[in-house]
Amino acid sequence: MTVTANHPEINSSAMAQLKVVIVGAGIGGLTAALALRQQGHQVTLLESSSFSNEVGAAINIPPYCDGVLKRLGIDLGKDDRIGAIECTGCAIWDGAVGQKIISLDYHAESGRWQHLRRLVHRAHLHTALWEKVVSTEGPGKPCILQLERKVASVDPDQSEVVLANGERVSGDLILGADGVHSQCRKALEGGPGYVPFDSGISAFRFLIPTQILQDDPLTRSMIKSDGSLTVTRRQIVSIYIQPMNPNHIEGKGSEKQLMLLIASEFALPVKAILEKAPEDETRIWPLLDLPELPTWVNGKLALLGDAAHPFLPHRGEGAAQAIEDAVSLGVLFPYGTTVDEVPERLALYQKCRKERATRIQVASRINSQPMEVQRKMGFSPHEFDNYSFSHDEFHHSSHALQKAKSFKKISHWRQPISFGPSPTPYHSGNGSITGGLPGTQPQKIVRSIRFATSKTYLEGLLPTESFSFVLPDTVVQASFIHTSFQNLFWLGGSGYDRVGLYIHGTQYNSPNGEVVPGTFVPILFENLVDAIVSRRDEFGAPVLGCDIETVDDGSSNTVELRWRGTAFGRLCWAQLHRNEISDENGSDALYREAPAKHNPDLGLLTYRYVPAVGKPGMADAEYAVLEPYDKSPLPEGNEDHQAEDASNRVVQLLDDPKKRHVLPGIV
Template sequence: MTFKDLNETQGLRVLIVGAGIGGLTAAIALRQQGHRVELFERSRFANEVGAAIHLSPNANGVLRRLGIQAEDFGAVEAEQLREYTPAGEEVHVINVKQHAAMWRHRWLLVHRAHFHEGLKKAAQGPGKGAPALLHTASKVVDVDAHEATVTLENGHVIKGDVLLGADGVHSLTRSKISNAKPGSSGRNAFRFLISRQEALDDPETKSIAQDFGAVDMWEDEERRVVIYPCSNNELLNFVCLHPDTDTTIDTAGDSYNQHIGKDALLDVYKHFNPQVRKLLAKADPQTLKLWPLLDMETLPTWVEGRLAILGDAAHPFLPYRASGGAMAIEDAVSLAVMLPGDIEKDQVPERLKVYEKARFERATTIQEMTRQSSKPISPETAMGMVVYIYGHDEYDHSSQVLRKHLWSQNPHMYWRQPIVFGPMPGPRQDCMGRDRALKSAQSTFTTASIKFKTSRTLLQNLFPSDRYSFISPSTVARASFSQTTLGGMDWLGGGGYRHIGLYIHGVQYTKEDGTVLKGTYMPILFENLADPIVSGREELGMPKLYTAIDVHQRNESYRLQTSWQGAVWGHFELEGLEDQDPAADAGTIGGEADDGILVYRYMPKIGKECKGQAEAEYPVFVPHAAESKVVPSKVTRLQRTKKAKVEIQGLDWDALPTLHHVVSRLGEIPIDEIIDAKVVSGVGVPDVSSAMRIE
């Protein structure tokens, strides 16, 4: 492929050194952001390494955001994890599919070469953005981190706007940032694949291969044999870890593509049980490879000027938590978040530093976990590692890191309730923080709520501080959109109003003394009348904003839409409602057995010289028990259905000049599954006077 003069007006010109998993994922993500991407790969991809990798739920999730469905490349779902002693005695068996409900996405096992080919097609084929240009047999001999240039072996010099080093553990680009070099971890690994049918046809090995999606492991303190399927369960992948004193790597050749005799493999595992050895003996000597397991000191930085490194170039992993490929994928997605299509060229060095801030702690923490896992660890420790690794969405995480960075660029912006959505526009500042000056001068209730499963990582970005957390480690969170129509309010002259809010269930607040309050967290409540908004914000610390709320209630349906001066941003529907016993309802939002409602108060200081400073900032709690004593509520009618729908459109600043920063974030919340939908009517509306400052 020849180098082309690309349209300089379309996005950044991104040069990526290395077209492995990390480089190709970065190319896909960055082309979708509108950038012009070129990859430089020293090999011709003529002989891909025959091995498989894990796509853990955290990696699979961000890939799916990019439109990558690994099942299209023959990926299979991990269903069982079985561990044995070398003698074949069962240590424990985990039914992975039973635990799968904790994760929003599946844990997949995929042939590396097939996965790599799928990424290449996605990077170069039809889709969002201009196809990436892949230059194979293009060895990079030098780069300039500050000029973002690549020099090839043939003398060609190519200049870009940003330079990414995805050139693996023996990275050239890393040398422009650090003198650190990889060294032996003390371990080597045999890698090979065999036909699953071959194992099934052998009566001695059939029992190992007969279960789909099974990950099997035999280990002692020094050696480990791991077998798992890929390619639609048609192949079995082998990774055999052992001390590097058992085998010898030829450092003069390609250390990642070394053939070795089958006798060496069988000798290393001569004390393992006959069934395992029988499987090892099926290795094809022509495809059996020996790999060194390399490690490297933690780098002080991954960024220099317009250069950022990712994947193994920045943080090589030992293969004990199946995270090497996953971390490269997360790095790539983070870079695309930090480099949106409208970024200016002079912002690149700063944004690469933000990428490092988003990724450094997580990647190095998991890197240390792989080192710890090279020795036997307790099931509790292993589970803690799994929760940390799998319970994450890097797109959501990096988006929040970037938001906070952008917010910090103007420390004098006004911040008002609810601060989790960012600095709020209002009469005295626009969405960019610029001064507007004079441009802007006995009760009843009916509550309709839709409860759903969604992403914990995305919702926790709406928590105002680290003291708020989910009670469950699951990445599946529960939340409700709940709308109430109030009537007969004496303080409104017998009239009423409507409100609708987002309620996040299963949340706890940990106080400074260590005690914990459990409840439902409400980051936003919209109301259609100014008076309750003002009083709720000022007297209770409630995060209230205005929106129009139109309700259409019939015998078996309940529909509502939300808007601002004619700009409709929300549709909520409940159909096929059926009456149930009113006593069957718990009486709380979403029917949760929690202790109350958690909110967060923020009030700015007054005065031009005090912009960005808080007059009051603290958590607030509304306990259900105390509220029920003030004015007891009685449910007179309860209707339920499973037929419910939520549609939210963020629109733009022109359509929603005071709400876009909130509504656009609500529109990002995925509705994975409707859990419950109901309409509850009754009498007795507490005045929320039990709201209290937590500390």
């Protein structure tokens, strides 16, 4: 899937296209060009180099970056030309004595994340992006790539880039992806005062064929140890030396000789690896840093990547954060964005990206310190992965854009607000089982489809930042549940049906600091107005009314959701068997998170929103609601219908104009 929509009018009209000028064609600039091209915009890249010698070693692709690249059509797991490998672990050695300090097994945790942690040669990824950006195939028009175009200055007011040769290039949107020595940064307010400084650390970069290290008994042990960065038979070794300023070393020769001089007292296996470094490919790179910028944007200009936030390499997330910047820009500037909207969208881009990028940038600085210093600071690189990896920038920016559009116009907000303002007034509510007719018992039949899905997507259905998931994992569980209430006294012996989406493993952080774990319900559908109105008024549940039809032939069930004869949803179960519902945990046991992986699930979480009368866009009241599970025992005869094989459970969501503001959020 690409970060785009189907726009048949892209080639026939330029009315909704933006002219985008990107300064710099590194990883970040090319990714931004690809994302914006796929949205249908006209993109021009200005690159100061000739691309004759693109250099670099292996770069880290965290799970969150692997996922967004895949959306852009860069599938690192399938494209053999890129040569990406899965990063299954990491071994840290003390180079002075040649002893392993710690070994981390990343492969054991790979199931927590939707995508894989990978390693890729920077030049190979750069080439893959370059080819897609200028290709005549794929969504959008090929980008214009101009090489050897050195930028002298940028005028954000005129939305213009001035080249060193005096040429002027104008656009509707200017993006500065021109690295740590950015010219575009100088066009920000106060930008000239923010210049990169020497971090005090330098790195030597080179590549050695793994086979050479495997053939040497002295180095073989270091690269074959458990936890090394290994996939199949290929391995990557990283050597990091600090701290010594090379300018203070006298009589230095080549950069390789300088490296060997610095490491002269290291253990023999480490020196043996360094001695195998190619003389003509070994490079020393002073690692530069930059104070946090107060802003990344000015008018129609925005920075991304190292121009905004250069990273020290100790967490290996610099390239990944540049890619996230680019993906965010692609999402926030869909086809149809007007020139007048550019400044506010760039402000939204900064809101989406600046806090996260800065937090990871700070973590990289802490990571550069010796391990004992990190421990004293209470910092754990491995634990920080929970924050870093449990994110999807495509989903995050998509949700932000949806909310920004919703609040920009005056709208009538009502339940369910997870999907934004309702275009037409619907009733909503819930319903509960009550007593049966005299001499009889009420009955409840429950059919459920439980599935694993994306946490970062479901986060967009959580109504406020006070709601979150208990675990950082990006793979979570949710259920579509159909409940049939039958033989109800207040309905003269008849009943009604409910179908809902239940998101397990969530929690609400109350203002007083209390954390309430539960199952969040963003949407319910019911087929009885009385139940809808009653439960909505009492509990503020997010319900829409529709027809719900059930076909039960004994071994299979189909539940169809309809609006005035048009089907918009279908749940199917085949090869069913029936279980008696146990009353051990009460009548609502089927709705809760089980088996528990964390704190007990206390009930169903919803969010009540009451629109103010005569004041569009304002609420009389809005707050979280916890409906505790019903622990009262059930009468006999209540049933749970289950299909053992997952292939026998199917969810189909169809298009319907009456529910169009909700269905895209569920799909």
